Amino acid sequence: MVIFLLIAVPAGYIVISAEQSRDSGQSKEEEAAATGLYNDFPSKVQQRIYNVPVPAGSTPVYYYESNAWHRSSLYVQFRTNEWGLDHYLKWAGTSRAALKDGEITITGAQAAKVGWDLASGGQWAGTSLKAEGPGPSQRITVNFDDPDHPVVYVVSTVAFKR
Structure with missing residues (x-):
C-alpha cells in the first residue's frame, strides 16, 4: 500500500500540473491568434x-x-x-x-x-x-x-x- 501511494501521489501531481500548464498555454495561444x-x-x-x-x-x-x-x-x-x-x-x-x-x-x-x-x-x-x-x-x-x-x-x- 505504501509503495502504491509513493507512486500514485507524485503521478497525480504531475497530471494536474500538466493540465494546468496546458490550459494556460491554450489561453495565451487563443489570445495571440485572435483576429x-x-x-x-x-x-x-x-x-x-x-x-x-x-x-x-x-x-x-x-x-x-x-x-x-x-x-x-x-x-x-x-x-x-x-x-x-x-x-x-x-x-x-x-x-x-x-x-x-x-x-x-x-x-x-x-x-x-x-x-x-x-x-x-x-x-x-x-x-x-x-x-x-x-x-x-x-x-x-x-x-x-x-x-x-x-x-x-x-x-x-x-x-x-x-
Whole structure:
C-alpha cells in the first residue's frame, strides 16, 4: 500500500500540473491568434505601453493588439461614465475640450480591422495625439449617443525606429 501511494501521489501531481500548464498555454495561444476584439481588459503592461488606462468600472471592455516589425497597435473599446471619460482623457494627456464634435479620428481601415462601424450616424467626437519621443500616437473617438455612458474607441500605435 505504501509503495502504491509513493507512486500514485507524485503521478497525480504531475497530471494536474500538466493540465494546468496546458490550459494556460491554450489561453495565451487563443489570445495571440485572435483576429478580432477580445472581450477583456488589456493587461496592465499593455495599458502602460500604449498609454490606454481603461477606467475601473468600464464595461464592456474589448481590445485587440496588432504587432508588426515596424509598429504595434492596441485597439480598445469601452463604455464608461462621465467621470471615467474625463479621467481617461486626463491620463491619456488630453481633455474633453480637445474632442472635436463630429470628428471620427479612427480611419476606416483601422475600424474595419476589428469590425467597428463608426460611420453610421451617431453623436461622435474625436481627437488625435501625436507621439512624443518613444511614446504612442493615439486616435481617440467617442460615441455620445448615451451621454451618461459614452463609448470610447482608441487606436494607440507605437512605431519602432529602423
